[in-house]
Amino acid sequence: MxxxxxxxxxxxxxxxxxxxxxxxxxxxxxxxxxxxxxxxxxxxxxxxxxxxxxxxxxxxxxxxLNLSSALTELKISGDARVRYEYRSGENGKPGAAIAAGSKVGDQQERNRYRYRLRLGVSGKFQDGWFFGTRIEPVGNNRSTNVTAGSSTSPFAKADSLAIGQAYIGRSVGDFTLTAGRLAGSPLVTTSMLWDDDLNPDGLAEQWSHESGDITWIGNLGQFVYEGTGTTNPINTTAGAPNTSRQNTYLLAFQGGGKVKVGKGVTVQVLPTYYKYTGNDTSATALTTANSNTLRTYGLGVIDIPVEIGFKLGALPAKVFGDFAYNAEAGTRASAAGKAKFGSEDKAYQIGVGVGASKVKGDWEAKAFWQSVDAFALDSNLVDSDLFDSRTNMEGFVLQGTYVLTTGVSVKFTYANADRKNDLLGTYGAGDIATANLTHYQLFQADLNVKF
Amino acid sequence: MKKSILIASALIASVVSASAQKLVIKGSDTLGAKLVPQLAEEYKAQHPGVSFEIAAEGSTTGIAAIIDGTAQIGMSSRRAKATEVSAATAKGVNMKPTIVCYDGIAVIVNEKSPLAGLTKRQVEQIFTGDVTDFSAVGGNAGAISVYTRNTSSGTYSDFKDLAMKKRDYAPSSQKMAGNEQIVAEVAKNPNGIGYVGLAYTTAPGIKVLTIDGGLPNKETVLAKKYPYARPTFYYTNGEPTGEAAKFIEFTHSDAGQVIVSKVGFIPVK
Structure with a gap:
């Protein structure tokens, strides 16, 4: 040639x-x-x-596509889910604190068909800078579901879109700083304290450093919990000054580590303290169990999530737990007019999990018991599904996931809980329309697509 | 009547002829400030009646002129970007590059600077603003004044790619319209640093720094050993035709390449 x-x-x-x-x-x-x-x-x-x-x-x-040359990486990601959900709750019983007008022993049931699509874009720049944003349906802080047939008009498309995440950050060595509407909690936590749909507004500082068999972890968060108030309002009526308000901030401090203690065995302990400042002076007192203005009275929560990871044959497995104590529960109980119940200040979760849900054929199962005292936690942040956003509930949760093909999975969840202290309401704003939930059940069947 | 028609026809023919003899060339300052005008002068001497319109406002304008059809030749000291080629294709324009000559982007400092050379890493640090004082790279203490070309310049773009890992220029950098302006600023500023095409390195008041020990010259550029070596281009819509083809042929001729050498660039042969 x-x-x-x-x-x-x-x-x-x-x-x-x-x-x-x-x-x-x-x-x-x-x-x-x-x-x-x-x-x-x-x-x-x-x-x-x-x-x-x-x-x-x-x-x-x-x-x-014409992407900015400043980007070193651009990622489009998201997920879609269709869900069938059954949720039932029973109203108060004799001897319980029953809201005025409620019928004793009645039961509410809901059958809902729900869906959601969340679409995110994130990118990286030189020198560790990054950004991310995600569009979600529904502006609810703890739910991004659209409920089928929820309008009075058949098949109405009255859905809204919300900015679920919008953040900018920078990673430098072991440190990551992020500001904006964050991608979930920057702290290691559980559904007992923190609904996984919550994306707090504010700042986060995360640090993780590996040294031998120990990974040291430190996370801080400064979140704007409520900032709609006018801190120094203009008086409109002479001699009648308007009430000045303060913004409310949630401050979080977490420090601990993950230790390799043997072949395939790890122990992670991350003590955390949640403190509220500003205290939302316009919020009404905690007088009604189902009030949406429970806010932040008497909350100074010490939380200790623990996880022990190990292998069960070839499968990853874990025993996990979470213990929380509200050091200001007395104040919270007093605000609710239940001063003598200040000892309702503890919450815990303990469970086991086995398996993983990453690639086709994977499966994962999880079971846990959870018990939450009435004044132990911030009911505005707890998981909105498992125990209907409530405190003063205890019961168990079973979950199973199977991966149909990589990125597509089915997940089943069953929760069954009872009121813990019948002399108190089940605090929190849930889907079951009673302040005095005595028994609660949840079943969810999800088809998930993640990309 | 017949005579009038003949005169009118002659006039129209002469106008058409005159316009056909005009070569519009737009684009790169690196090529268009010195080399192409000298090539045009010599070409005009050999081809009386041919006129030139040369606008040297940056490579981006040259490539845009080919896409828009407002020039027969687009000068560029950089390669056309994917988006430009895509835009051209969408308009039915067939971008055709022809190498004019080779260049090495020289990093220059004031002649009084004690610096003789920099590493590639130091160049990146200086032009991105990571290093802001000459003392950090072996020079006299003093805040560095970085001079760059403006954003429509091919050299601006090439230098970012070749020397700065595509990072942004230091926010404090000053953007100059052309190579000669950079030379002028560096020549009068003891703490100045900039970059220019090879044809602009013989100006008084400046000196060229070695990069990783090497200077830009014929050997290092042709062997592609100098890190900031690059070809320069004429862009046309498809294979060049007519007067544009003749001018490009002249550029590649012995006479044309002598001018390339004389101006300071590296000939293609």
Whole structure:
């Protein structure tokens, strides 16, 4: 074969490679440079080839995207879910604190068909900078579900879109600083304290440092819990000054670590303290169990999530627990007019999990027991499904997940709980329309797609 | 009547002829400030009746002119970007690059600077603003004044790719319209640093720094050993034709390449 024939064969081969892998057309520079160095192409032929590859690339879908050169990575991600949910709750019983007008022993049931689609974009820049945003249906802080048929008009599309996440951050060494509407809690926590749909507004500082068998972890959060008040309002009536308000902030301090204690065995302990400042002076007192203005009276929660990871045969497994104590429960109980119940200040969760849900055929099962005293936790933050956003409940939760194909899974959840102290209400704003929930059941069947 | 028609025809022919002889060239300041005007002068001497309109306002304007059809030749000191090639294809324009000559982007400082050379890493640090004082790279203590080209410049873009890992220029950097302006600023500022094409390195008051020990010259540029070596281009819509083809042919001729050398660039042959 003559040199000239070989050269053009190579040229055509290069074009074929470019055509077969258009996404890599812009990465062909080193290959072309190598062909030039080896004398197979001259510089002019190389330039012609570069332009031809760019032309082919430009006709592809990827070639029509014009991303900022400042980005080092752009990721589009999201998830979609369709859900069937059954939820039932029974009203108070004799001897319980029953809300005025409620019927004793009655039961409410809900059958709901729900769906959601969340779409996120995140990106990275040089020097550790990053950003992220996610669009979600429904502006609810603890739920992104759209309920089918929830309008009075059949098949109405009255859904809204909300900015679920919008943050900017920077990672420097072991530190990550993030500001904005964050992607979930920056702290390690459980559903007992923190609904996983919650994306707090504020600042987070995370630190993680591996040293031998120990990974030290420190997380801080400063969240704007409530900032709609006018801190220094203009008086509209002479002699009648308007009430000044304070913004309310939730401050979180977490420090601990994860230790490798044997072959495949890890222990993670992360003591945390949640403190509220500002105390939302316009909020009404905690006088009704189902009030949505329970807010932040008497909350200074010490929380200790623990997880022991190990192998069960080839499967990952864990025993986990979470213990919380509200050091200001007395104040909270007094605000609710239940001063003598100040000792209702503890919450715990303990359970086991086995398996993983990453690739096709994976399965995961989880079971736990949870008990929450009436004044132990902030009922505005606890999981909205498992015990209907309530405190003063105890019961168990079973969950199972099976991965149909990578990225597509089914998940089943069953929860069964009872009121813990019949002399108190079940505090929190849940879906079951009673302040005095005595028994609660939940069943959810989810089909999830994640990308 | 017949005479009038003949005169009118002659006038129209002469106008058409005159417009066909005009070559519009737009784009790169690196090529268009010195080299192409000198090539045009010599070409005009050999081809009386041919006129030139040369606008050297940056490579981006040259490539845009080919896409828009407002020039026969677009000068560029950088390769066309994917988005430009895509935009051209969408308009039915077939971007065709022709190498004019080779260049090495020289990093220059004031002639009084004690600096003789920098590493590639130091160049990146200086132009991105990671290093702001010459004492950090072996020079005299003093805040560094970084001079760069403006954003429509191919050299601005190429330098970012070749020397700065595509990072942004230091916010304090000052953007100059052309190579000669950068040379002028560095020549009068003892703490100045900038970059220019090879054709602009012989100006008084400046000196060229070695990069990782090497200077930009014919050997290092052609062997692609100098890290900031690059080809420069004429862009046309498809294979060049007519007067544009003749001018490009002249650029590649012995006479044209002598001018390339004389101006300070590296000939293609």
């Amino acid at each position: 003559s040199t000239k024939s070989f050269k053009w064969l190579t040229l055509l081969g290069g074009l074929a490679i470019g055509a077969a892998s258009l996404a890599h057309a812009q990465d062909s520079g080193p290959l072309i440079d190598t062909l030039v160095k080896k004398g197979i192409l001259n510089d002019q032929e190389a330039e012609d080839l570069r332009v031809e590859l760019l032309k082919d690339f430009g006709t592809s879908s990827a070639g029509k």
